[in-house]
Amino acid sequence: MDLAVVELSRLQFALTAMYHFLFVPLTLGLSFMLVIMESIYVITEREIWRTITRFWARLFGINFVLGVATGLTMEFEFGMNWSYYSHYVGDIFGAPLAIEGLMAFFLEATFVGLMFFGWDKLSKQLHLLVTFLVALGSNLSALWILIANGWMQNPVGSRFNPDTMRMEVVDFYSVLFNPVAQAKFVHTVSAGYVTASVFVLGISAWYLLRGRYTALAKRSLTVAAAFGLASSLSVVVLGDESGYALTDHQKMKLAAIEAMWHTEKAPAGLTLFGLPSVKDRETRYEIKIPYVLGLISTRSLTGQVQGINELVLHAQERIESGKLAYGALEDLKADRANAAARATFEANRSNLGYAMLLKRYVPDPRNATADQVMQAAWDTVPNVPVTFWLFRLMAGLGFFFIGFFALAFYYATVRRFDVKWFLRAAVIIMPLPWLAAEMGWVLAEYGRQPWAIEGVLPTFLGASSLTVAQVWTTIAAFTLLYSALAFIEVRLMLAAIRKGPESKRGRDLASGIEPTDAGYAPLPAE
Template sequence: MDPAVVDLSRLQFALTALYHFLFVPLTLGLSFMLVIMESIYVMTKRPIWRTVTRFWAGLFGINFVLGVATGLTMEFQFGMNWSYYSHYVGDIFGAPLAIEGLMAFFLEATFVGLMFFGWDKLSRVGHLFVTFLVAVGTNFSALWILVANGWMQNPVGAAFNPETMRMEVTDFGAVIFNPVAQAKFVHTVSAGYTIAAVFVLGVSAWYLLKGKYVGVAKRSMTVAAAFGLASSLSVVVLGDESGYTLTDNQRMKLAALEAMWETEPAPAGLAAFGIPSLADRKTHYEVKIPYVLGLIATRSIDKPVAGIFELVATAEDRIESGIIAYGAVEALKANPKDLAARATFEQHRRDLGYGLMLKRYVSDPRMADPATIKRTAWDTVPNVPVMFWAFRIMAGTGLLLIALFATAFVLVTLRKHQTKWFLILAVCAIPLPWIASELGWVLAEVGRQPWAVEGVLPTFLGASSLSVAQLWTTIIAFTLLYGALAVVEVGLILRHIKKGPFAEQETFAVSPAGEPAVA
C-alpha cells in the first residue's frame, strides 16, 4: 500500500470526523437543556419558559440537521476509503452502527418533528415527553457510536477466525459493556453538555450586553450556569476514569500523552510542563506534580507506570510472537486440518496483529530481520509531542471552564446576571469547549496509532486501493462542501440569534424601578 494513500485516507477521515464533531456535542447538550427548560415550563406554567424552550429548540434544530448531514458521509467512508478494515472487522464494528441507526437515530428522527410542530397539538406533559425522547435518542446515538469506537480502542468480545480470515464476535455483551467504551461515552456526553452550556451562557450574555430579551437571557443563563457547572465537573471526574482505563488497555497512549520515556517509579508524578523531543527520545525542562499520575493511572501511590522504552521492548516480544502466529495462519490456509498449526496459532493468536505490522516493510513477516523488528516496535509509539500538548491544552481549558461556570453560578445566585466584565468573558469563552473537545478526539485517535484496531489491525492495512488523485479529489470536494455548509450553519445560527426569541409570546411589564420584567 502506497503510504501517501494511507496518509491521505487518514487525513480525509480526520477532516470529516472533526467537522462532524463540531455539531454532535452541541446537539447532545442542548437536547437535555431543552428538557430542563420545558420541565420548568410544565411545572410553573409560565409562558416565558415556553418562549425560552422554543428559542433554544430552534438552534438545536439547525445544529441537528447539519450533524445528520455530516455524519452520513463518514459512514460511507468505511466502505470507500477503508474497505479492508470493513471486511476484516465489519462483523463487530458494523453491529453497533446498525443498532444506532435502527434504535437511536430513528427514535430521535421520529420524535423531532413532533417536538417542533406539536407545541399547539400536544398537551404540555405530552410535548415534554416527546422532547425527552428526542434527548434520549440523541444520547443513545452517541452511545452506540462510542461502543463501536471503544471496541477499536479495546477489542474485547471478538476473535480472529483463521478459516474466514476475519475477526468475529464471540461475546456481544463484552462489546457493549467494554469499559473503554463506557468511559468514553460518559466523558464524551459530559463534554457535550459543557459545550451546550457555554453556548447558551455566551449567547445569553450577548443579549444582556445588548440589553435585548432580558427575561429570556437571564433565565437561560441561570439554567446554563447550573447545568454547566455540574457538566464541567463531571468531565474532569469522568476524564479521570478514562485515564484509569488506559492503564489496563492502552498503556502506550498513556505513556505518550505524558511524554514518559522511562518507566515512572511509584509514586508516579504528572508532567505539568515539558518539551518532548522525538530526536533524542527525551523530555526537556520537565516539571512534575508528585503522586498525581499514580493516583490517576493506578489508583495508588505504590505502583509504577510503564514508560515508552519498556512498552517498546514489550512490543518487540509481541512482534516475535506475532510472526509465529502468522506462520501458523499460513499453514492453516494450506491445510485447515493441521492440528499442530492450530495449537501453535491458539498459543500466539493475541499477537497476530503485531506480526501483521511487519507487512509495512516486508511482504512476509517471517522474513523480517531483528533490525526490522526493532524498527517496527518503535512504530507502536504515537506522535508524542502532539499527544503531550493536546492533553495539556484540553485539560487546561477544562479547568478554565470550571472556573467560568463557578463564577456564573455565584453571580446568578446573587441575581447579578448583568455583571459586565463577566458577560464579556462569557461571550469570549464560546469557542473554548469546542477546542477542548476536538483535542480530545485528537488525543483518542492519534493515541491509538499505528492501529486501526488496537493490537489487531494496523492502520496501513485497512485502507482501500485508491489512487492519490482520487483521494485529493474527494478531499477537495469535501472541503468545499463542508466549507459551504459551515457558512450556511453559522449564517442560520446568527440569523436565529439576531431575530431573537419568539417576541410575540412575551409580554412585558414595567417594574417600579423602571426595569423591564417578564410577566
C-alpha cells in the first residue's frame, strides 16, 4: 500500500468529516430548542412564541439542508477511499449506518416538511409533536452514527471468521450497548446543545445591541441561557464518563492525552500543564492535581492508570502473539482441516490485528525482526503533544461555557438585557463551541491511531488501491464544492438573520408591539 495514498485519503476524510460536523451540533441542539420554544407557545398561547419558533426554525432548516448534503458524500467515501475497510468490517459497520438511514433519517426527513409547512394545517399540539419527532430523528441519527464510530473505538460483539477472512457480528446487543458508543453519544449531543445555545444567545445579543426585534431577542436569550447552562454542565459531567470508558477500552489514548509516559502510583494525578517531549519520552514542567486522574478514570483510590512505556511493552507481547495467529491462519488457508493450526489461531486470534501492524515494515509478519516488532509496538502510540493539548483546550472551553452561561442565566433572571459588554462578548464567542466540537472530533479520531478499528485493523491497510493523483483530484473537487456550500450557507444565514421574522406581523411582534384594531399596543412583559 502506498502510504502517500493512505495519508491523503485520511486527509480527505478528515476535511469532509470536519466540514460536515460544522452542521451536526447546531442541528442536534437547535431541534430541541425549537421543541422548548413551541411548547411555551402551546402552553401560553402567546403569539410571540409562535413567531420566535418559526424564526429559529428557518435557520434550523438552512443548516439542516446543508448538513444532509455534506453528510451523504461521507458514506460514498467508505467505498471510494476505504474499500478494504468496507470489505473487512462492512457486515458490522454497515448495520448501524443502514439503520440510521432507514429509521432515524427518514423519520427526520419525513416530518421536517410537516414542521415547516404545517403551521396553518395542523393543530398546535399536533404540530408540536411533529417538531418533537424532527428533533428525535436528528438525535437518533447521531446515536446510530456514534454506535458505528464507537464500535471502531471498541470493537465488541464481533469476531474474525477465518473461513471468510472478514469480521462478522456475533452479538448485536453488545454493539448496540457498547459503553464507548453510549459515552460518546451523550457527550456529543450535549456539546451540540451547547453549540445551539451559543448560536441563539449570540444572535439574540446582536439584535439587542442594535435595538431590533427586542421582544424576540430577550425571550430567545432567556431560553438559550437556561438550556445552555444545563447543557454545558452535562458536557463536563458526561465527559468524565468518557474518560472512565477510556480506562477500560482505550488505555493508550488515555495515556497519550495525559502525556503519562510511566505508570504512576495509584491514584494518578491530573496534569494541568506540561510540555510533552516525544524524543525524550517525558513530560517537562508538569503541574499536577494529585489523585484527580485516578478518581476520574478508575472511580477509585486504588485503580491504576498505565503509562505509555508499559503499554508499548504490552503491545509488543500482543504483536508476538499476533504473529502466531497470522502463521496459523496461513496454515489454515492451505489446509482447513489442520487441527493444530486452528487451535493455535483460536488461542491467539484476539491479537491478529497487532500482527498486521508489521505489514508496514515487512510483507509477511512472521519474518519481522525484533527491531521491527518494537517499532510496530511504538506505532501504537498516537501523537502525544497533539492529543495532550487538544484535550486541554477542549476542556478549558467546556469550563468557560459553564461560567458564561451561568452569567447569562443570571442576567436573564434579573431582566438585565442591556449589559453591553456581555452582549458583545456573546457575539464574539459564537465560533468557540464549533472550535471545541472540532477539537473533540480530532482528539477522538487522531487519538486511536494507528487503528482504523482499535486492535483489529491498522489504518494503512484499510485504504483503496488508488493513485496519488486520483485522491488529489477528489480532494480538490470536494474543497471547491464545500467552499461553494459554505458561501451559500453563510449568505442564507446572514440574510435570514438580517430579515428577522417572515411576516410584517411577525416583525411587529418580535419588536415588542402587538397589532390591534385600534392601532398598536406594547407587547405585555413576561
